[in-house]
Amino acid sequence: MSRLKLGTKFTLLAGCVMATTMFSGCLNHPLKPVELEKGSEVEDQLQLTVNKDVDILFVIDNSGSMGEEQAILANNFGAFIEVLEAEEVEANYRIGVTTSDNGNEWCKSTTPEAGNLVMSSCTSRINDFVFNNGETDASDIACNDICNLDAAALEVLPTTTDLDSTPSPRPWLENIEGKKNIPDTTDTVEAFKCFGPQGINGCGFESQLESMYLALIRAQNSDEASYGFLRANAILAVVFVTDEADCSYNKSFSEIFKQDGNKVFWSDPTALYPTSAVCWNAGVSCTGDPSNYDSCDAVNKDVDGNEAVDDSSAVLHPMSRYLGLIQGLEEEKQTLNAEQEVIVALIGGVSNDGKAFYSSAAATDPEFENDFGIGPGCEAVNPNNPDEPVEAVPPVRLRDLVEEFTPGNMFSICNDDYSTALQAIAQRIEDQIQPACYTKCVKDTDASTLVVDPECTVEEDPPGTDNSVRIEECQTDASGYVIDPNTGDYAMPSDEVNVCYALLTDSSMATDSTDDDMSDFCAAQNYNLEFKIARRPGYPAAGGTSISATCSLADFPEVSCPGIGG
Structure with missing residues (x-):
């Protein structure tokens, strides 16, 4: 359907005014002719x-119970990329991967990544999956069943960054x-099916939050x-994939x-x-009847178990360490874009409604509670072994980080398909990649065409x-844009130009x-104008580049763009 042109709208309006004048003698309260306030004809930048x-940073739990979960993540990764592309x-994305392994007194045989990004094929790390x-x-x-690419196909090519102009292979995927x-x-x-899986021989005292901290x-x-x-x-997104509670401990208190x-x-x-229950008991406090807790929350505890101690005495690194880091990064980004927010997401031990819940202690397997300090946050039948259900620990400290920055962005790791979760996480990113609408009503320089012809x-x-x-x-x-x-x-x-703009004006x-x-x-x-910026491949904009447009504005915006902005 063609857009109603400015000249046509004036004709209709004039007809209405004439009709009002003709019938004014029949009315006790004759209508006044509409008076239009002329808008600015000057250009507006x-x-x-x-x-x-x-x-995008993925923090992936690489402890002994995460084989199937890593496979599900890799097999469903297409749902994530489909949104981004x-x-x-x-x-314009970069995807980095690190693990939950930061070492521990009882993890002498592991090789902690401690926030280092991993960019190698799982087939070259196959022993990590035992x-x-x-x-x-x-x-x-x-790994073997899902990674189908050889070394040549997975070659990481040299590239440059905003901070370092020397081309070299970088430990992340980018497009x-x-x-x-x-x-x-x-x-x-x-490629992610090969790069993403991190193995299962990492430390069982997972430090997901500290891994994020060190990676950033x-x-x-x-x-x-x-x-x-x-x-x-850039928009920053952090995605945790784990089936256990955070155990980011202060190594000054390793005696615990x-x-x-x-x-x-x-x-x-x-x-x-010790079991992983140390991680839960050292960083979480629950209220209510122990057989069915009302809630469980992250707290600071000292080496003697005293609660609500100051940050310096907390045996697990205090949440303020992680909240402060993300808040600081967000504030830095908001100096360039006031509406930009850091996105935090979790695929972990929560129910399908995204809530962390706590099984009745009376109904919980005593062995599970002994191992993890609490009943499972989610449970499901294991299709590969019905005698061993899929279970995951409520991620209280991770939940608090998610809820602070991206409320509700939590999904159950107990599901056998993560495509819905990954799609939803990617859509949170998409929400911040808004089209470049011109938020004023632009002037149409040629009323004879079907769409607005801006001058910008x-x-x-x-x-x-x-x-x-x-x-x-x-x-x-002659047909439009090439x-x-x-x-x-x-x-x-x-051939000399590496960036150009297109004017999008056809809304119907x-x-x-x-x-x-x-x-x-x-x-x-x-709005009656949107911009699209195109760049020649290999010539991306430098980080922090801003683009401005200056366009002639409509004389009567309330007529040309009724309800603009709403």
Whole structure:
């Protein structure tokens, strides 16, 4: 359906005014002619929100019970990438992976990642998929059966970062302006099936929060391999995948695990070794009847088990350490985009409604409670072994981080399919990648065409410079915008140009071309112009680059764009 043109709207309005005048003698309260307030004809400069950069950190539990869960994550990863690579999103993403292993007194044989990013094929780490001297072997289910790519297909290609211009292989997956850091013929989803699984021989005292903390700190240290993973202007998302409680302990208080230490947090002080119950007991306090707790919450406890102690005395690193880090990163990003928020997500021991719950102690397997300090937060039938149900520990400390930054973004690890969870997490990212709507009503310079013909100037302002750079409009022909067959994106106007803009003004499919169609988001706000920025592959914008547009505005915005912004 064609859009009603400005001139037509004035004609209709004039007819209504004439009709009002003709019938005014019949009315006790004659209607007044509508008086339109003329809008600004001058050009108005607006910053465009065109940031599609996303840095995504996966913290994956690599303890002995996580083989099947890692396989499910890898097999369902397509649901995550599908959202990020959708035509209306086209995120410029980086995906890094680290494990929950930060070492422990009882984990002498593991090789803690301690926040280092892992970017190698699971087939080259196949021994990592065997736990407890072969008692559990997940090498097939979590690696060999799902990783179908050879070393050549998984080659990590040299790339540069905003912080380091020296090309070198980086320990993450990326796709920026259509350019990947793996071979063009390698599918990202298939690559993650090889890179994502982390094995099951990691430390059983998982430190998910500390792994996140160290990974984000390392990414800002020029001496680290992961330096540059975080981009200043990028949306940051952290995704935890785990079936246990957080055990990010302060190593100054490692005595809580030792045989000759204070065993106040042990389920059985007479035992030869501690269980994961230490992690729960040292960082969580529950209220209500122990047979059915009302709630359980993260608290600081000292080595003697005293609660509500100050941060410096807490045996597990206090939540303020992690809340403060994420809050600080969020505030830094908001200096560039006031609406940007860090996204935190969890696939863990919660029920399908995303709530952490606590099984009745009376109905809980005593062995499970001895091992983990609490009953399971979720349970499910294990299709591969009905005698051993799928169970996971309520992730109280992780829950608190999620609820602080992305409330409700929690999903059950006990499910046998994570596609819904991964899709929902990716959609939280998509929500922050909004189209570049021009939020004022632009002037139509040619009322004879089916859609608005704006008059605009677009400029790019790279960080660290005082002068903006004029951006040219993308190539057009008699049919509209030209699409580059090699990139599937708008064609550059010349070989010397590496960035261009397209004007999207068709909100109702008035033209035959789809290349000028506005997004549903901008059209629903009654804006009459949206911008699309295209870049030549291999020439991404520097982090912190801003883009502004200056357009002539409509004389009567309430007529041209009724209900704009709402």
